[in-house]
Amino acid sequence: MPANRCSEEISIKATFRSKRGSMIIPLAEVTNKIYDFIVAGGGTAGCVLASRLSQNPNIKVLLIEAGGSAQGQQNTEVPFLGVTLPGSDLDWKFNSVPQAGLDGRSVPVARGQVLGGTSTINFFTWNRASNALWDKWASLTGDQEWSWKHVEKYYKMTSRLVKPADGHDTTGEIIPSAHGNGPIEVSVPGFPTELDSMVVNTSKSLGGRFAYNQDINAGKTLGFGLMQSSIGHSKRSSSATAYLAPAMNRPNLDVLINTHVTRLVRTSERHISVFRTIEVATSASGQHYQITAAKEIILSAGVIGTPQILLLSGIGPKEDLDKLNIITYVDIPDVGRNLVDHPLVPNYFSVNSDKTFDAVLRDPTIFAGKLQEWASSGQGLFVDSPGNTQGYMRLPKDAAIFERYQDPASSPESAHTEIIFVDGFGQFGEAPAPETGNFMTVLTGVVSPLSRGSVTLTSSDPFDKPAIDLGLLNSEFDIFAMVQAMKDAQSFLTAEPWSGYIKAPFGELADATTDEAKAAYARKFGVTGNHPAGTAAMSPAHAAWGVVDSKLLLKGVEGVRVVDASVFPHTPECHIQAPVYVIAERAADLIKEKYAI
Numbered sequence: 001m002p003a004n005r006c007s008e009e010i011s012i013k014a015t016f017r018s019k020r021g022s023m024i025i026p027l028a029e030v031t032n033k034i035y036d037f038i039v040a041g042g043g044t045a046g047c048v049l050a051s052r053l054s055q056n057p058n059i060k061v062l063l064i065e066a067g068g069s070a071q072g073q074q075n076t077e078v079p080f081l082g083v084t085l086p087g088s089d090l091d092w093k094f095n096s097v098p099q100a101g102l103d104g105r106s107v108p109v110a111r112g113q114v115l116g117g118t119s120t121i122n123f124f125t126w127n128r129a130s131n132a133l134w135d136k137w138a139s140l141t142g143d144q145e146w147s148w149k150h151v152e153k154y155y156k157m158t159s160r161l162v163k164p165a166d167g168h169d170t171t172g173e174i175i176p177s178a179h180g181n182g183p184i185e186v187s188v189p190g191f192p193t194e195l196d197s198m199v200v201n202t203s204k205s206l207g208g209r210f211a212y213n214q215d216i217n218a219g220k221t222l223g224f225g226l227m228q229s230s231i232g233h234s235k236r237s238s239s240a241t242a243y244l245a246p247a248m249n250r251p252n253l254d255v256l257i258n259t260h261v262t263r264l265v266r267t268s269e270r271h272i273s274v275f276r277t278i279e280v281a282t283s284a285s286g287q288h289y290q291i292t293a294a295k296e297i298i299l300s301a302g303v304i305g306t307p308q309i310l311l312l313s314g315i316g317p318k319e320d321l322d323k324l325n326i327i328t329y330v331d332i333p334d335v336g337r338n339l340v341d342h343p344l345v346p347n348y349f350s351v352n353s354d355k356t357f358d359a360v361l362r363d364p365t366i367f368a369g370k371l372q373e374w375a376s377s378g379q380g381l382f383v384d385s386p387g388n389t390q391g392y393m394r395l396p397k398d399a400a401i402f403e404r405y406q407d408p409a410s411s412p413e414s415a416h417t418e419i420i421f422v423d424g425f426g427q428f429g430e431a432p433a434p435e436t437g438n439f440m441t442v443l444t445g446v447v448s449p450l451s452r453g454s455v456t457l458t459s460s461d462p463f464d465k466p467a468i469d470l471g472l473l474n475s476e477f478d479i480f481a482m483v484q485a486m487k488d489a490q491s492f493l494t495a496e497p498w499s500g501y502i503k504a505p506f507g508e509l510a511d512a513t514t515d516e517a518k519a520a521y522a523r524k525f526g527v528t529g530n531h532p533a534g535t536a537a538m539s540p541a542h543a544a545w546g547v548v549d550s551k552l553l554l555k556g557v558e559g560v561r562v563v564d565a566s567v568f569p570h571t572p573e574c575h576i577q578a579p580v581y582v583i584a585e586r587a588a589d590l591i592k593e594k595y596a597i
């Protein structure tokens with residue numbers, strides 16, 4: 001198919017927002033333009049790149065996104081409603097393949113299909129990872145520019161602290177000097193729940209492995225404290241709202257929505273294959289078009305979309321591509337492999353309280369009242385995501401598992417497990433919410449898992465969903481760590497501040513009194529922690545493993561860079577959106593430096 005092929009009568013929606021508002025322009029205008037950079041995937045990282053690269057008015061940027069815009073859509077703005085977005089029209093609605101570690105269950109795998117990508121549908125937690133994680137990346141990639149010392153400035157470019165919704169004094173809850181001055185707004189909870197002080201007081205009184213951490217984003221993630229979230233002025237702060245929206249009136253930035261990138265097209269093979277052309281379509285049966293970048297294609301289609309596009313382009317493990325009759329242009333065995341995800345288990349407790357959010361979810365009138373309170377005053381329950389406190393822990397030093405496994409965490413100060421406290425019955429997984437009673441959900445997670453999964457093609461049709469194996473709880477280490485997290489959570493709840501509050505473990509958790517029974521519970525009720533990463537990992541330029549080099553350039557190819565969660569060489573022992581923003585900020589700088597723009 002010739003490059004830039006198009007016809008007048010067929011148009012693909014491209015929205016270009018000017019000060020006059022939103023305009024739809026035909027694909028013809030896009031295919032006839034010359035862009036310096038084409039960013040494939042308008043998600044968390046993609047919007048950062050589109051925004052940063054188009055700061056230079058002489059540089060022409062095209063951002064291509066499979067989904068639409070959620071601008072002004074209330075359910076993406078209201079923090080409390082974030083949990084309703086997986087499974088909605090803004091989600092790709094993937095499912096995993098049956099997970100051996102979860103008793104053979106398939107679990108939903110949510111990913112944003114919308115401008116802002118998964119940052120438009122996620123649950124807000126803002127963790128930039130320990131300094132040690134970044135130093136680990138530097139050592140794995142052989143590039144000191146990934147060490148915390150060098151990356152700190154990029155973190156500070158991503159985000160800034162803003163007041164919580166209720167404007168309360170945050171002294172002692174956060175360390176302002178650890179934060180930066182970037183577009184993403186970050187705040188501590190603006191509607192404190194009765195759990196918050198119990199968690200903080202318990203950690204202060206217990207100390208040790210449960211110690212209080214005043215600011216999880218100040219270098220050390222271990223310990224318990226208030227959740228920091230990508231919420232500002234009572235609303236979601238995403239890469240679409242914070243990075244893309246302010247750039248939309250730039251004449252040198254075009255944004256193509258509802259458009260699927262189907263593959264990269266090899267344009268020449270000199271000493272190395274060159275891929276500067278991208279193929280797009282709006283449906284499997286529809287016309288396919290090609291658009292070429294003068295400088296680079298930047299793949300930011302995420303941990304699933306990026307390897308899928310690479311494989312469809314003949315870049316990946318030859319043995320897999322042969323099976324689908326896809327010509328292998330570049331044999332990179334690790335494309336789609338090494339997927340790491342954080343398993344998560346909901347532990348339910350019935351509690352002595354009438355203040356949990358359970359009644360709000362059961363009664364449409366109360367719910368509507370809370371929503372109205374958010375809309376009219378920016379106050380109340382709905383200003384926060386349902387979890388206000390979190391803690392990161394290491395396994396006990398003498399844990400028996402270390403006799404058989406090396407510590408997988410990035411340093412002796414990095415976490416193995418996480419605990420999140422939710423002030424009501426949070427429906428994570430299939431357990432139905434009870435019709436009466438008050439509850440607390442304690443989410444336990446493993447953040448240094450040894451299990452690995454993959455993304456593989458199921459066909460050569462770009463519109464077919466790939467096979468996603470999250471590898472949840474496959475490793476003996478991971479199930480050991482999960483059981484320890486469940487036991488740690490229960491120990492935490494026996495401390496004095498909880499006295500009289502916890503009635504009893506609820507549901508099948510009540511019977512999970514032994515390690516074996518806890519493991520069985522975890523396998524039965526475990527879900528994804530929504531943090532898959534690593535399917536196009538960064539590695540030293542000449543390493544046999546990995547997919548991109550430490551400058552994020554695709555190995556063995558000219559013209560392609562990968563910038564999203566798929567490049568993680570070691571997954572952060574925390575929530576991962578902030579590290580994605582850091583990568584994107586650094587990538588923008590690398591590109592600006594390379595092309596002197």
Ligand SMILES: Cc1cc2nc3c(=O)[nH]c(=O)nc-3n(C[C@H](O)[C@H](O)[C@H](O)COP(=O)(O)OP(=O)(O)OC[C@H]3O[C@@H](n4cnc5c(N)ncnc54)[C@H](O)[C@@H]3O)c2cc1C
Nearest residue numbers: 041043044045066117118123124125261305565575576577
């Ligand atoms: C339900 C949920 C809750 C989460 N909660 C948190 C949290 O609280 N804190 C946290 O730190 N992290 C959280 N995460 C994880 C975090 O949000 C993601 O890891 C991160 O946003 C991923 O960024 P990305 O740029 O790699 O990919 P994405 O943001 O997913 O961007 C990829 C973009 O590419 C587009 N795309 C894909 N394929 C194509 C194609 N073929 N053509 C065109 N476009 C394409 C997608 O539609 C998407 O917009 C959560 C994730 C989920 C799903």
